[in-house]
Amino acid sequence: MSELKEFVLKASCDATSGIVAAVTSYLADLGCYIAEMHQYDDEENKRFFMRAVCRIESAETSLDTVRSGFDAQAAPFNMKWDMTDTASPMRVLLMVSKFDHCLDDLLYRHRKGELPMEITAIVSNHKDLRPMAEREGIRFVHLPVNKENKLEQEAALLDIVKETKTDLIVLARYMQILSDSLCKELNGRAINIHHSFLPGFKGAKPYHQAHERGVKLIGATAHYVTSDLDEGPIISQSVQPVDHTYSPDRLVAVGRDTETVALATAVRLHLENRVFMYGNKTVVFK
Template sequence: MPHDNMKTEYILKTTCPAGRGIVAAVATFLSDKGCYISEQSQFDDQDSGKFFMRTVFHFEGEDLGDEVRAGFAEVATAFKMEWSLVNACAPMKTIIMVSKADHCFADLLYRKNKGDLNMEITAVVSNHQDLRPMAEREGFRFVHLPVNKDNKRQQEKALLEIVRETGTELVVLARYMQILSDELCKDLAGRAINIHHSFLPGFKGARPYYQAHERGVKLIGATAHYVTGDLDEGPIIEQAVQTVDHTMYPEQLTAAGRDTETVALARAVRLHMEHRVFVDGNKTVVFK
């Protein structure tokens, strides 16, 4: 998100117990460092007693990003904050995981190439070979990690090695049709997004469009969520829906659902890459 004057923009995310003086302390600290705050969003969750804030700023003079990062620790300590400071202009290093379906992968590539998603694809990882030509045509490294019940943990360790080796910050499961182990989910907590082809929490697990058809639903949807050890139960980032009717059989519902899947996943990936999502227990706070 480059600023009009081409100065580097930074995003400061803070979470802490709710209380007085938080906004003033952050704003004063940044102002004293010569920062111009161009955007600020905040939310006080009365259920959890937590305060969430996203602040976008740039320097009006010399760029003192390192100095702000070092000095903000004192403010954070005073308010018991969890915080992060990132360069908003830097592309997010991302691994995309796929199986055989190509629609979500193709949509992410289109949006990346159009400049809608600020990401650097470090690898495309798959348990099948079907999408290798698509990945390699775009010049991306393709890693085939076939999974069976005997080698699952070994292949997950290989994935984590790729994450470490490439400095990957986000893993996107673009219709990757394998259940991740609890260990891998913990290793990737808060940095792995899955698209479930259903409007959760309804119709979990496999073949949700067939479940939806059996129930005669009038709306189908898709849910993008962070991956956790509880299948299809992770914090929801984004959802999309569309109307359907009694004339549509599971095959037609599946075809129609591809649109909602691509929309929900792309929105969730963008929100995460713009550091607009805070995890709050099993929910999320999303500043749009």
């Protein structure tokens, strides 16, 4: 018996009656078994969100067949939708500078099969982490950035994205601010990790600021990249309790842990098509 074909359906539209019935009836008629389904009504904004994991049980049905007929079901609801083949992992490009903890954690989780992705390249504005990329047999691209060549290097980055057919960019402690034009180009396709439980301490040495203020919780925030620095739609956050005995160095160490957890969680949720961007926030089906 051949392996069942599986796909994920994501859909959103204005909330009204009949949406679930229309979608599930269509899938059932094509021999699709719905293995998992989540839905959410945003009552404040009258918006409906749905995610379904489906298996095609009919030998006569392909994913292309399901896709081609779905427009007719979606049109009456003005539905925004997407279907993704779970057998085809997303293509992901990682961006780093000198800090290695987030990159190391992502590579480990990928190696262990926790993150269903294909890493297309590691891009950095420094050469420090080249050995880490080469150890994993991953292409490393050095794109040094300064005020004079910033736009040129961003154009080179986009060329790499197009060449490798990259679906998602992960800024794993990439310490450069992206231009507004690049942020718009990568809308919904780039995830960043911020070393703070947003909203929180901004600027240099956030953990030292936290120490001076005697905070009792520290954390990290993974979010989509937008033109508003560190203000993009939040995907995942991680926090840990601390107290007055924590030195700045110990806070930094704990902070590294929260960063790796928040970023890895956000990447996994995106890879599994569990995140809907909606305005300046997200709907996440866990």
